Amino acid sequence: MWFVSLSSRILRSYSHVLGRRGCNTAAFMPEAAGFEGVSSRSSLQDFSVSNSDTFWSAVARHRLSWISPFTAVQDCDLSQGRIKWFDGGKLNVSINCLDRHVHTSPERVALIWEKDEPGSEVKITYRSLLEMTCRLGNLLRRHGVKKGDCVTIYMPACPLAVASMLACARIGAAHNVVFAGFSAEALSERIRDAQSTVVITVNQGVRGGRVIELKKTVDTAVQSCPTVKQVFVAMRTENPVIMTDRDVPMEEYVFSYNDGDIFGCVADIGWITGHSYAVYGPLANGGTTVLFESTPIYPDPGRYWEMVQRLKINQFYGAPTAIRLLLKYGNHWVQKYDRSTLKTLGTVGEPINTEAWQWYYSVVGDKRCPVVDTWWQTETGGICIAPRPSQPDAEIVPGMAMRPFFGIKPVLMDSEGKVATSNNTSGALCIAQPWPGMARTIHNDHQRFTATYCQPYPGYFFTGDGAYRSEEGYYQITGRLDDVINVSGHRIGTAEIEDVVNQCPAVAESAFAQRLPKTRSGKIMRRVLRKVVECETDTLGDLSTLDDPTVVEEIIQGHSELK
Numbered sequence: 001m002w003f004v005s006l007s008s009r010i011l012r013s014y015s016h017v018l019g020r021r022g023c024n025t026a027a028f029m030p031e032a033a034g035f036e037g038v039s040s041r042s043s044l045q046d047f048s049v050s051n052s053d054t055f056w057s058a059v060a061r062h063r064l065s066w067i068s069p070f071t072a073v074q075d076c077d078l079s080q081g082r083i084k085w086f087d088g089g090k091l092n093v094s095i096n097c098l099d100r101h102v103h104t105s106p107e108r109v110a111l112i113w114e115k116d117e118p119g120s121e122v123k124i125t126y127r128s129l130l131e132m133t134c135r136l137g138n139l140l141r142r143h144g145v146k147k148g149d150c151v152t153i154y155m156p157a158c159p160l161a162v163a164s165m166l167a168c169a170r171i172g173a174a175h176n177v178v179f180a181g182f183s184a185e186a187l188s189e190r191i192r193d194a195q196s197t198v199v200i201t202v203n204q205g206v207r208g209g210r211v212i213e214l215k216k217t218v219d220t221a222v223q224s225c226p227t228v229k230q231v232f233v234a235m236r237t238e239n240p241v242i243m244t245d246r247d248v249p250m251e252e253y254v255f256s257y258n259d260g261d262i263f264g265c266v267a268d269i270g271w272i273t274g275h276s277y278a279v280y281g282p283l284a285n286g287g288t289t290v291l292f293e294s295t296p297i298y299p300d301p302g303r304y305w306e307m308v309q310r311l312k313i314n315q316f317y318g319a320p321t322a323i324r325l326l327l328k329y330g331n332h333w334v335q336k337y338d339r340s341t342l343k344t345l346g347t348v349g350e351p352i353n354t355e356a357w358q359w360y361y362s363v364v365g366d367k368r369c370p371v372v373d374t375w376w377q378t379e380t381g382g383i384c385i386a387p388r389p390s391q392p393d394a395e396i397v398p399g400m401a402m403r404p405f406f407g408i409k410p411v412l413m414d415s416e417g418k419v420a421t422s423n424n425t426s427g428a429l430c431i432a433q434p435w436p437g438m439a440r441t442i443h444n445d446h447q448r449f450t451a452t453y454c455q456p457y458p459g460y461f462f463t464g465d466g467a468y469r470s471e472e473g474y475y476q477i478t479g480r481l482d483d484v485i486n487v488s489g490h491r492i493g494t495a496e497i498e499d500v501v502n503q504c505p506a507v508a509e510s511a512f513a514q515r516l517p518k519t520r521s522g523k524i525m526r527r528v529l530r531k532v533v534e535c536e537t538d539t540l541g542d543l544s545t546l547d548d549p550t551v552v553e554e555i556i557q558g559h560s561e562l563k
């Protein structure tokens with residue numbers, strides 16, 4: 001069947017060449033060069049029928065990669081119903097569909113996924129399709145699927161469905177693709193027929209603008225399929241579904257971490273990012289994690305990327321401040337290293353400005369790795385808002401954390417303490433319901449915990465951050481609402497800073513003012529500060545060059561409060 005369609009495709013695709021240029025067989029079918037007497041499309045047709053073995057042998061050898069070559073082209077006898085082609089030969093269809101092309105044109109688009117919503121197509125290259133396929137193949141193998149087994153695939157048309165099919169082919173399993181419009185009964189019948197131990201599905205399908213509960217259908221179907229041990233569930237939409245012990249999620253959700261990946265979170269373990277994403281998260285998932293002891297510029301500003309190359313890091317998770325720092329040293333520190341293993345680039349800790357985001361995306365990630373700007377905090381335990389919790393292909397807006405993670409319900413409070421219901425609005429970021437990873441108390445000070453996080457907006461967890469929700473419903477963190485500054489993603493209160501400043505012998509006392517007295521050209525008028533500290537506010541001198549003279553009043557006020 002496959003060969004019939006292949007041959008007709010060859011003929012069709014080269015016919016225009018013949019039509020225009022006549023009889024150069026090598027130009028329209030290289031392997032036909034050895035076919036005696038073939039100089040036109042019609043003569044090729046005659047040849048292929050009368051010299052069938054020669055024709056098919058040449059096509060098969062030329063167009064396919066064989067693990068072991070065939071010893072006989074065919075041994076067929078239609079009168080006896082004996083059909084044998086390419087006897088003794090061994091090939092893997094997944095290698096033929098993917099690996100061959102990845103060797104020559106890895107970035108060529110293999111799939112254009114025309115999604116339900118017009119205009120939201122997604123392009124998948126041969127390289128990513130191969131990656132997806134290999135990962136799925138390994139996953140299936142690890143869950144006991146072996147050569148000769150039959151895996152049932154109940155998925156809508158999506159890249160993961162293709163990868164699932166190819167993954168089965170890769171490990172020698174058969175696949176039983178069931179149309180995702182079939183009922184639970186029809187599905188169950190087909191699963192029983194195939195004796196599948198594994199079913200692959202998605203949480204929900206989307207068709208004609210309607211959401212279809214595919215996972216629920218599978219749940220019902222497998223009730224009468226005793227062979228099924230595992231149901232793999234990929235996320236086609238953002239809506240979580242009930243997962244049972246039998247169900248296995250198919251992605252890690254923010255970083256697209258997959259088994260065998262090297263996860264490179266460069267945060268120190270003394271901070272929450274190091275806790276959750278260098279230690280507990282990766283280890284709990286059986287992952288391989290990088291413990292980074294050094295700095296981004298030691299021994300030189302190429303350190304991160306040299307490490308990526310050497311350790312073959314797949315996910316890189318760092319802070320915007322380091323990215324901004326490295327950006328200044330220039331692209332060559334990045335480009336001299338091979339970063340082709342990188343799949344996802346993450347940032348955390350503070351808002352990432354557009355320039356840094358673009359550099360990270362374009363230079364570090366070669367415009368091929370999604371940048372996930374993840375928002376969370378020590379108190380939340382793990383990522384709460386990130387661009388791609390559920391859909392590996394979802395749109396990413398630079399500098400925006402965007403979408404809530406599973407189980408997280410963010411809300412914005414307006415100035416009256418009410419939940420803002422509209423989009424395109426800003427407010428205090430709260431989380432409307434609890435989740436397992438959240439802080440439960442402050443050690444030895446539960447009252448402070450409730451006062452800080454629970455009482456400001458009763459019934460909600462108050463994060464202390466301000467956020468903007470865009471017209472599309474995406475979240476962007478605007479910064480701390482409290483008296484805390486954020487340095488390199490580490491929140492530091494003014495008290496801690498004053499503490500350090502006051503350790504300097506030349507400093508008697510310190511406070512932080514909201515604003516400094518600056519001239520219109522941006523210079524700080526230090527004599528004003530000195531006069532305030534020396535309590536000589538009646539001899540401040542000429543203030544006419546100040547950009548905003550009211551700043552002086554603020555500073556005098558702050559200083560008198562300090563006293």
Ligand code: PRX
Pocket residue numbers: 272273347348349350351352373374375376377378379401463464465477478479480486489490491
């Ligand atoms: O203000 C937010 C900022 O960092 C704060 C949390 O700091 P910490 O508990 O030290 O944890 C840092 C690592 C999770 C938040 O309240 N923050 C964190 N991520 C982002 C962010 N600000 C903007 N965008 C982010 N992606």
